[in-house]
Amino acid sequence: xxxxxxxxxxxxxxxxxxxxxxxxxxxxxxxxxxxxxxxxxxxxxxxxxxxxxxxxxxxxxxxxxxxxxxxxxxxxxxxxxxxxxxxxxxxxxxxxxxxxxxxxxxxxxxxxxxxxxxxxxxxxxxxxxxxxxxxxxxxxxxxxxxxxxxxxxxxxxxxxxxxxxxxxxxxxxxxxxxxxxxxxxxxxxxxxxxxxxxxxxxxxxxxxxxxxxxxxxxxxxxxxxxxxxxxxxxxxxxxxxxxxxxxxxxxxxxxxxxxxxxxxxxxxxxxxxxxxxxxxxxxxxxxxxxxxxxxxxxxxxxxxxxxxxxxxxxxxxxxxxxxxxxxxxxxxxxxxxxxxxxxxxxxxxxxxxxxxxxxxxxxxxxxxxxxxxxxxxxxxxxxxxxxxxxxxxxxxxxxxxxxxxxxxxxxxxxxxxxxxxxxxxxxxxxxxxxxxxxxxxxxxxxxxxxxxxxxxxxxxxxxxxxxxxxxxxxxxxxxxxxxxxxxxxxxxxxxxxxxxxxxxxxxxxxxxxxxxxxxxxxxxxxxxxxxxxxxxxxxxxxxxxxxxxxxxxxxxxxxxxxxxxxxxxx
Numbered sequence: 001x002x003x004x005x006x007x008x009x010x011x012x013x014x015x016x017x018x019x020x021x022x023x024x025x026x027x028x029x030x031x032x033x034x035x036x037x038x039x040x041x042x043x044x045x046x047x048x049x050x051x052x053x054x055x056x057x058x059x060x061x062x063x064x065x066x067x068x069x070x071x072x073x074x075x076x077x078x079x080x081x082x083x084x085x086x087x088x089x090x091x092x093x094x095x096x097x098x099x100x101x102x103x104x105x106x107x108x109x110x111x112x113x114x115x116x117x118x119x120x121x122x123x124x125x126x127x128x129x130x131x132x133x134x135x136x137x138x139x140x141x142x143x144x145x146x147x148x149x150x151x152x153x154x155x156x157x158x159x160x161x162x163x164x165x166x167x168x169x170x171x172x173x174x175x176x177x178x179x180x181x182x183x184x185x186x187x188x189x190x191x192x193x194x195x196x197x198x199x200x201x202x203x204x205x206x207x208x209x210x211x212x213x214x215x216x217x218x219x220x221x222x223x224x225x226x227x228x229x230x231x232x233x234x235x236x237x238x239x240x241x242x243x244x245x246x247x248x249x250x251x252x253x254x255x256x257x258x259x260x261x262x263x264x265x266x267x268x269x270x271x272x273x274x275x276x277x278x279x280x281x282x283x284x285x286x287x288x289x290x291x292x293x294x295x296x297x298x299x300x301x302x303x304x305x306x307x308x309x310x311x312x313x314x315x316x317x318x319x320x321x322x323x324x325x326x327x328x329x330x331x332x333x334x335x336x337x338x339x340x341x342x343x344x345x346x347x348x349x350x351x352x353x354x355x356x357x358x359x360x361x362x363x364x365x366x367x368x369x370x371x372x373x374x375x376x377x378x379x380x381x382x383x384x385x386x387x388x389x390x391x392x393x394x395x396x397x398x399x400x401x402x403x404x405x406x407x408x409x410x411x412x413x414x415x416x417x418x419x420x421x422x423x424x425x426x427x428x429x430x431x432x433x434x435x436x437x438x439x440x441x442x443x444x445x446x447x448x449x450x451x452x453x454x455x456x457x458x459x460x461x462x463x464x465x466x467x468x469x470x471x472x473x474x475x476x477x478x479x480x481x482x483x484x485x486x487x488x489x490x491x492x493x494x495x496x497x498x499x500x501x502x503x504x505x506x507x508x509x510x511x512x513x514x515x516x517x518x519x520x521x522x523x524x525x526x527x528x529x530x531x532x533x534x535x536x537x538x539x540x541x542x543x544x545x546x547x548x549x550x551x552x553x554x555x556x557x558x559x560x561x562x563x564x565x566x567x568x569x570x
Contacts, residue, residue, distance in 0.1 A: 001024070002022040002023060002024045002029060002030075003022070003023040003024070003533050004022065004023075005021060005023060005530070005533050005536055005539075007019065007536055007539065007540075010540060010543055010544075010548070012110075012111040012112065012114070012544065013111065013543075013544070013547075013548040013549065014061055014062070014063045014064070014548070014549040015035075015037065015061075015548070015549065016036055016037060017033070017035075017509070017543065017548050018033070018034040018035070018036050019031060019032065019033050019034070019521060019522075019525070019539070019543065020032040020034070020358065021525055021528075021539065023530045023533060026529055026530060026531070027527055027528060027529055027530065028525045028526055028527060028528040028530060028539070029526065030526070031518070031521070031522045031523075031525040031526060032358050032362060032511065032512075032522060033363065033365070033509045033510070033511060033519055033521040033522050034356065034362050034363040034364075034365075034511065035363045035364040035365040035509060036363075036364065037364065038335070038351055038364040040349065040351065041056065041057060041059065041060050041501070042349050042499045042500055042501060043349055044056060045057070045496050045499040046496055046497070046498065046499065047495055047496060048495065048496050049494070049495065049496070050076045050079075050220065050467075050489065050491055050494075050495075050496055051076075051219075051220055053072045053075075053076065053487075053489065053496065053499065054068070054069045054070075054072035054073045054076075054218055054220075055069075055214075057069065057071075057072045057487065057501065058213070058214050058215075059214075060501065060503070061549060062213060063103070063213070063549060064103075064480060064481070064482070064485075064503075064549055065212075065213040065214045065215065066095060066096060066099040066205065066209065066212070066213070066215050067096070067099070067478055067480035067481070067485055068485070068487070068501070069215055069218050070092060070095075070096055070218065070476075070478050071476045071477060071478045071480075071485050071486060071487040071501075072476060072487050072489075073218050073219070073220055073476065074294075074318065074476025074477065074478065074487070075474045075475055075476030075486075075487040075488065075489045076220050076474055076476070076489060076491070077220060077221065077474070077476070078318055078319070078474035078475055078476055079472040079473055079474025079489055079491055080220075080465050080467070080472065080474070082220070082221055082463060082465050083292040083293055083463060084221065084222055084289075084292055084294075084463065085222050085292060085458075085460040085461055085462065085463060086291075086292060086449075086453050086458065086460075087222075087223075087225075087227060087450060087453055087454065087458060087459070087460060087461050088221075088222035088223045088225075088460075088461045088462065089289050089290070089291075089292065090446045090447075090449050090450035090453065091208055091217075091223050091225055091235075091450065091461070092218070092223060093288045093289070093298075093442075093443070093446045094204070094208060094243070094247075094443050094446050094447060094450070095205050095208050095209050095215065095217075096287070096288075096478065097288070097439050097440075097442055097443035097446065098201045098202075098204040098205040098246075098247060098250065098443060099201070099202075099205045099212075099481070100435075100436070100439050100480075100481045101198075101201040101250050101251075101254060101436055101439060101440060101443070102198050102201035102202045102205065102250070103481040104258070104383075104432050104433070104435070104436040104481055105194050105197065105198040105201070105250075105253070105254070105258055105436070106194070106198050107432065107481070107547045108194075108258060108261070108262060108429065108432065108433065109190065109191045109194035109195075109258075110191065110194065110195070111544065111547065112429065112541075112544040112545070112547070113187060113191060113265075114167070114170055115537060115540050115541045115544055116177070116179065116187075116265055116269065116541070117177075117179060117184050117187040117188065117191075117265075118170075118172050118173065118174075118177040118179060118184050119155070119167050119170060119172060119184070119188055120159070120170075120172040120173065121172070121173075121177070121179065121181045121184045122152070122155060122181060122184035122185040122187070122188045123152070123155060123156060123159065123181075124181040125148070125152060125180075125181035125182045125183075125184060125185030125186075126181070126182055126185075127145050127146075127148035127149040127152055127185070128145050129182045130148040130182040130183075130185045130186050130189075131143060131144055131145040131147075131148055133182055133183065133186060134148075134186050137260040137261075137263075137264055138255075138256040138257065138260040139256060140256040140257050140260075142189075142193060143186075147189060148185055148186070148189055151185065151188060151189040151192060152185060155188060171535045171537045174531070174532070174535055174537050175531050175532070176529075176531055176537050176538060176541075177537075178268060178269065179265075179268055183264070183265075183268065186261075187261065187265065190257055190261055193253070193257065194253070194257070194258075197249065197250060197253035197257075198250070200246045200247075200249040200250040200253075201246070201247070201250035203246050204243055204246040204247050204250065207239065207242065207243050207246065208225060208235075208243065219462055220465060221462050221463040221464065221465050222460075222461045222462035222463055223461050223462065224461075224462070225461050226459075226461065227454055227459040227461060228459065229454070240447070240450070240451060243447065244444075244447055247443055247444060247447065248444075250440070251440040251443075251444065254436050254437055254440045255437060255440065258433055258436060259401075259405070259433045259434070259436070259437050260408075261433075262405075262429055262430055262432070262433035263405050263408045263409050263412070263430065263433070264412060265429070266409060266426040266427075266429055266430050267408075267409045267412035267413040268412075268413075269426055270413040270414075270415050270417075270426075272424060272425045272426035272541070273415075273417060273421040273422075273424045273426045273427060274421075274424060275424060275425050275426075275527065275528055275529065275538075275542065276424050276425030276426075276427075276428070276524045276525075276528065276541075276542040276545060277423045277424055277524065278380060278520050278521075278522075278523035278524025278525075278526075279378050279379065279380045279518075279519070279520040279523045279524070280306055280307035280380075280423065281303070281304065281305050281306065281307075281370070281377045281378065281379045281380060282303065282304040282379065282380050282381070282384070282385035282388050282389060283302075283303050283370060283379040283380070283381050283385055283483075283484050283507070284300075284301045284302065284315075284381065284385045284386040284389045284390075284479055284483070284484055285301035285315055285323065285477045285478070285479050285484050285486075286299060286300055286301035286314075286315055286316070286317065286479070287299045287301070287478060287479040288442055288446065289318075290449075293317070293318075294317050294318035294319070295316070295317040295318075295319075296317075297317075298442050298445070298446075299386065299390065299395070299438070299439075299442065299479060300314060300389060300390050300393045300395050300398075301314065301315040301323075301386070301389060301479065301484075302314040302315050302389045302392070302393060303315070303370065303372070303379070303389070304385075304388055304389060304392065305372060305377060307420075307423065309388060309391065309392040309419070310392070312389055312392035312393055313372075314389075314393060318475075318476070318477070323475075323477065323486075324475055325343075326370055326371045326372060327343065327344065327368060327369075327370060327371070327486070327502065328341050328342055328343050328344075328368070328369055328371060328376075329341065329342060329344060329347060329366040329367060329368050329369070329500075329502065329506075330366065330367040330368075330369060330513040330514055331366055331367070332367070332512070332513055332514045333358075333360070333361055333362055333363060333367065333511040333512050333513070334361060334363055334364065334365060334366050334367065334511060335351060335352055335353045335354060335361050335363065335364050336348075336349065336350055336351060336352055336366070337350040337351075337352045338350075339514070341369070341376075341513070341514060344475075344486070344488035344500040344502055345473050345488050345490055345498065345500070347498070347500050348498075349500070351364075362511060363509075363510075363511040365505075365506055365509050365510055365511060365519075366502075366506060366510065367510035367511055367512065367513040367519060368502050368506055368507050368510060369513060369517075376513070376515065376517070378507075378510065378513070378517050378518065378519055378520060378523070379484075379507055379520075380507070380508065380520045381482070381483030381484040381504050381507045381508060381520075382428065382431075382432075382482055382483035382504060382508065382546060382547070383428065383431045383432040383434070383435040383481075383483070384422060384423070384427060384428045384431040384432075385483060385484070386398075386431075386435055386479055386483075387402060387422065387431040387434055387435060388419070388422065388423075388431075390438075391419055397438045397441055397442070398434070398438055401434045401437045401438055402419065402422075402434050405430055405433070405434050406418065406419070406421070406422075409430065425524070425541055425542045425545045426545075428545040428546065429545055432547070467491065467493070467494035469493055470492070470493065471490060471491065471492045471497065472490075472491050473488075473489070473490050473491070474488075474489050474491070475487070475488050475489075476489075480503075480504055481547065482503075482504035482505060482508075482546070482547050482548075482549050483504030483507065483508065484504060484507065485501075485502070485503050485504055486501075486502045487499070487500070487501050487502075488500045488501075488502070503549075504549070505546075505548055505549045507519075507520065508520040508521055508546050508548070509521050509546075509548060520546070521543060521546065521548075524542050524545075524546075525539065525542055525543075528542055
């Protein structure tokens with residue numbers, strides 16, 4: 001007989017996530033993902049000027065602001081067939097790169113680490129042993145005995161105060177927590193250091209964007225960053241050198257702390273390389289454009305079906321019909337009028353809440369699907385998808401960091417780990433750290449490209465445009481921290497006629513479609529172990545590995561919708 005669990009809500013994500021599972025013989029046998037909140041940003045945009053869209057769509061999320069801005073301006077530019085000056089491309093690339101570095105650091109340390117790290121156990125850690133372990137992993141200068149001793153003393157005072165704040169409801173002592181006390185002490189120390197170093201990436205993003213979150217410098221056709229090396233009010237060498245300094249601080253943390261920590265932490269849980277695989281179809285899009293047309297990129301994109309890395313299909317650019325023409329969204333199980341599956345340009349968004357019923361409609365999230373050879377595929381998106389696609393396409397940086405990470409993880413875990421082991425809960429965390437290291441190299445490269453281009457005398461940052469009469473359509477995509485993000489706009493006589501955003505967590509948290517194919521969250525939970533139904537830590541691990549960013553809440557109960565267990569989680 002299946003055990004019914006209710007988790008409400010899953011925290012340490014953006015928004016509220018609701019997931020139902022049935023657990024039998026200590027493993028999940030069925031799961032449902034549900035989004036519980038709807039705001040209707042797409043409807044707000046109708047009849048507005050396209051220039052307003054990128055400002056408004058940033059309000060879709062309080063974390064993923066920059067990513068919606070860039071996807072939105074690219075959508076309008078795509079509709080206008082508008083080229084973007086090289087300086088503007090480089091400035092945009094540095095913004096999205098530093099945003100991604102900040103986002104990935106925060107996710108690993110502050111949103112997901114507590115699924116694996118026992119903070120209470122860290123109280124028993126020996127600072128000298130912790131320093132020896134940490135120094136064997138990297139040359140980070142803040143891995144000294146004094147660093148770990150100071151954090152341990154700080155932690156003792158914190159715990160003895162009785163005011164544990166975000167640590168109050170952790171599953172400390174859970175049987176699935178396996179790290180030695182010294183490794184827990186290292187992780188807690190780096191958790192605190194990450195609070196400081198993520199700020200450098202955040203500040204770099206704000207320096208170019210004007211503020212962060214909700215950057216202010218984008219414009220259809222380029223950026224609003226005038227370049228004049230002799231003017232203090234514009235982008236000059238002083239600001240460029242400050243930007244370089246901020247980026248170098250963040251990059252050092254990524255290379256010497258985040259990546260080694262992700263490798264080590266997942267290596268202590270090698271069994272988690274076999275759980276959480278889920279949907280074995282992957283989608284990513286190319287990003288960090290190197291030209292004005294969006295045809296050359298520093299990060300690749302493409303699709304993989306049925307896990308076959310030998311048959312990766314690349315997505316070549318902003319105008320590639322392979323991406324543009326093959327995406328549809330289903331609302332069969334979503335709270336909107338109808339049961340259709342349509343292309344985003346042809347969708348309407350008419351809310352119709354009918355109550356929660358897993359046999360009918362049970363989520364505000366639509367179900368995006370990719371059409372290939374007349375077959376309909378749910379797709380997993382995110383850092384894992386990008387690393388797998390890039391590896392299959394022989395991307396130099398992705399292969400370099402992936403091979404290094406897998407080699408080191410194999411050494412620590414004592415198990416031979418291959419690229420296919422990344423298709424897992426642990427693998428998603430490792431892939432995200434690999435992606436961060438890759439982006440760290442790319443943003444430094446694009447800083448140099450920007451400086452070199454300015455030194456040639458090019459100071460152009462914006463191209464003029466006009467809206468034609470009649471209807472035009474565009475799509476703008478961006479490989480955001482959580483995966484493939486696309487904005488779809490229909491413009492008629494200079495006004496927005498229709499607007500749809502297909503976000504990464506729409507792909508991953510999607511409910512079932514017309515053929516009852518599960519979405520990635522749902523599929524990834526099948527087979528997950530659950531040691532204690534009142535402390536379902538393992539469910540959190542797999543869900544958090546996607547880095548959810550959705551307006552929803554998560555529950556788990558039986559097919560009769562009778563709650564048998566209610567749990568409060570950190």
